[in-house]
Structure formats: C-alpha cells, structure tokens
C-alpha cells in the first residue's frame with residue numbers, strides 16, 4: 405500500500421513534468437509575451453497616492469514592446485488611485501493585455517481632475533487588440549459629480565462635465581471582460597470609432613438615482629458584441645448612437661436604469677444612421693423603458709425594419725407600447741410578434757399608442773392599432 409502510493413507520487417510528478425514540457429512546447433507564443441507589472445514602476449496601490457505616473461511609465465514599455473502579446477499587470481490585493489489618464493497607441497504589439505486583478509479608484513476630490521482636458525477618467529486611444537480582463541473593481545467615486553455636476557471645478561478651461569469612467573476611442577478588436585465597475589461620474593464605458601469588440605461578463609453598477617450613469621455608450625462603432633453582463637445603473641443600460649452598426653446584445657440583465665436604447669438620433673437635425681442592432685435574450689427589470697428608439701428632430705430620422713419578437717413583461721404606466729412616429733416621415737416595416745405586456749398593477753388596463761407606424765402585429769397585446777394584423 406505504502407509502496408504503491410510512493411510509486412504513484414513519482415508517476416504523478418513525472419506526469420506533471422511531462423505535461424509542463426508539453427504545454428510549454430505547445431504554446432511558443434507565450435514565451436514571446438512580455439510582462440510589465442505596475443509595481444515595478446513605482447505604483448504604490450494604497451488607494452491614496454497618485455499612481456498615474458507609474459501606470460504611464462509602465463504603459464510606455466507595454467506599448468513599445470515588440471512581442472506579439474504585451475501585458476500590463478495590475479496585481480491583486482491592492483487599490484491603485486488614478487487621476488485622469490490617457491493610454492495612447494498605436495502600440496507595437498498586436499495584443500495588449502491588461503490583467504486587472506487589483507482595484508482602481510478615482511480621485512476623491514474634483515481638484516484632482518483639474519488640468520485634465522479629457523472627457524474621461526481612463527482613456528484608451530488607438531490601441532488595437534486591447535484586452536482588459538480580471539476580477540478587479542473600477543470605482544469611479546462618482547457621487548460628488550452626481551450631486552453637483554457643474555460646480556467645484558476651479559481650473560479655467562476645464563470642462564465641468566462629469567467624466568466617463570472608461571473610454572475606448574479608435575480601439576479595434578478589443579475585449580473587456582470579468583471586471584466590475586461601480587459608481588462612475590458619468591457612463592461606465594464609452595466606445596467611439598471602434599471596430600470589432602467584445603464586452604462580456606462585466607458588472608456595471610451604480611445607484612438607480614445617479615444621473616447620466618449609462619452602462620455602455622456605443623457611438624460610431626461597428627461589430628460590437630455585448631454579452632452576459634449585469635448592468636444596474638441610473639440611465640440607459642446600453643445606448644447605441646449615430647454611426648453604429650452590427651451591434652449584438654445578448655444575455656444582459658438590465659435594471660435599474662432606463663433600459664436599452666438606440667439614440668438619441670438626429671439631435672442636430674442631421675441624418676444619423678444606426679443599423680443592424682440585435683437585442684436577444686435580455687432580462688430588463690425596473691427600468692424607465694424596456695427597449696426604445698429615441699429621435700429628437702424627428703423629421704431627420706426614418707425608423708424602419710424593426711422587429712419586436714417574444715417580449716414578455718409588465719408596465720407600471722398604462723401606455724405599455726408607444727409607437728410615436730413623425731407625422732411626415734413615419735416608421736415602416738415595424739413588426740410585432742408575440743409581444744405581451746400586462747400592467748404591473750393587477751387588474752389595471754394597458755394600451756398601445758400607435759401613430760404613423762406601418763407594419764404588422766401578430767400575437768400582440770395590447771395591440772398597436774395602426775399596424776396590420
């Protein structure tokens with residue numbers, strides 16, 4: 405018996421050694437990865453000292469590295485205070501991997517934002533193949549901005565607009581996953597001019613009454629997937645605006661918040677295009693709206709080819725479905741199929757408002773009467 409287990413031990417050890425050898429020969433790419441830990445650049449991680457200079461120094465090396473994958477390590481067990489910071493590319497690596505194991509917090513005072521002309525707290529620009537992944541939390545400490553959005557910023561030339569927590573601008577082929585973002589001053593995540601991106605398994609949390617804390621704002625971006633995430637915030641869970649197309653949203657739990665929105669479009673009366681948006685298998689709870697398309701100067705925007713299918717739910721207001729299309733432009737090919745919305749108040753009636761919408765409604769209650777059967 406004793407003997408047997410010794411033999412087994414050796415066999416296992418041999419097996420593991422062999423496995424390691426096999427693994428390391430299978431993944432030659434790994435050996436070319438270059439790893440940069442912010443602690444080696446003087447970051448402190450006590451949540452009080454400004455770690456931005458250290459992060460920027462580390463970023464310089466990450467971005468310069470010519471390896472196929474270049475990694476920035478933000479280690480666990482520490483909290484790094486960052487003042488407004490811009491991580492700019494283009495970088496030499498095809499893949500920039502940010503391992504977010506530790507936490508990041510925003511400054512506790514507005515004066516620590518002064519001098520920054522960024523509209524965002526943490527910005528990435530022109531970084532292709534960016535991956536931000538890990539179990540860390542990004543805390544935007546936004547409450548001071550919610551209370552006084554336009555006060556207390558003494559530096560002239562600085563916008564008093566609350567900053568987005570994270571902005572990706574012109575970042576192609578990105579992936580954001582597994583982390584948690586809480587209490588941003590404005591939106592949790594803003595995407596502008598990005599092509600191909602995946603957002604998955606995030607938790608984006610802010611109080612229901614926090615103003616303008618969208619979950620994810622997508623503008624002028626294409627081929628973006630947002631999947632399997634929890635978004636509980638004060639404004640739109642996801643807002644898709646001008647110039648965006650091929651946006652898939654799946655498996656999102658949204659609420660509190662304002663629901664999933666397209667728009668506002670045509671705010672300045674110009675033509676805005678949003679195309680090919682698919683929202684599937686989402687659970688939307690305690691939101692101002694469920695799914696909506698918002699247009700401003702309505703005559704500039706033609707809404708067409710919109711299908712609402714298999715949507716079940718309840719409404720607190722009696723206007724459960726609202727199709728309010730422009731007098732002159734109208735909406736075309738609007739399809740309702742298996743949409744059932746009841747009142748959240750037992751026994752209360754709900755109705756559909758339907759103005760200048762064209763299309764069909766089948767198996768739908770309350771029925772939008774301007775649509776055909």
Ligand SMILES: *[C@@H]1O[C@H](CO)[C@@H](O)[C@H](O)[C@H]1NC(C)=O
Pocket residue numbers: 629651652682
């Ligand atoms: C997006 O959704 C559409 C419709 O369900 C599907 O045809 C397409 O393959 C999806 N795209 C991606 C990248 O998942």
Ligand SMILES: *[C@@H]1O[C@H](CO)[C@@H](O)[C@H](O)[C@H]1NC(C)=O
Pocket residue numbers: 632654655656657685686687
């Ligand atoms: C729908 O989304 C939920 C998460 O909200 C997920 O658990 C489930 O697997 C998804 N189902 C399909 C068919 O994608």
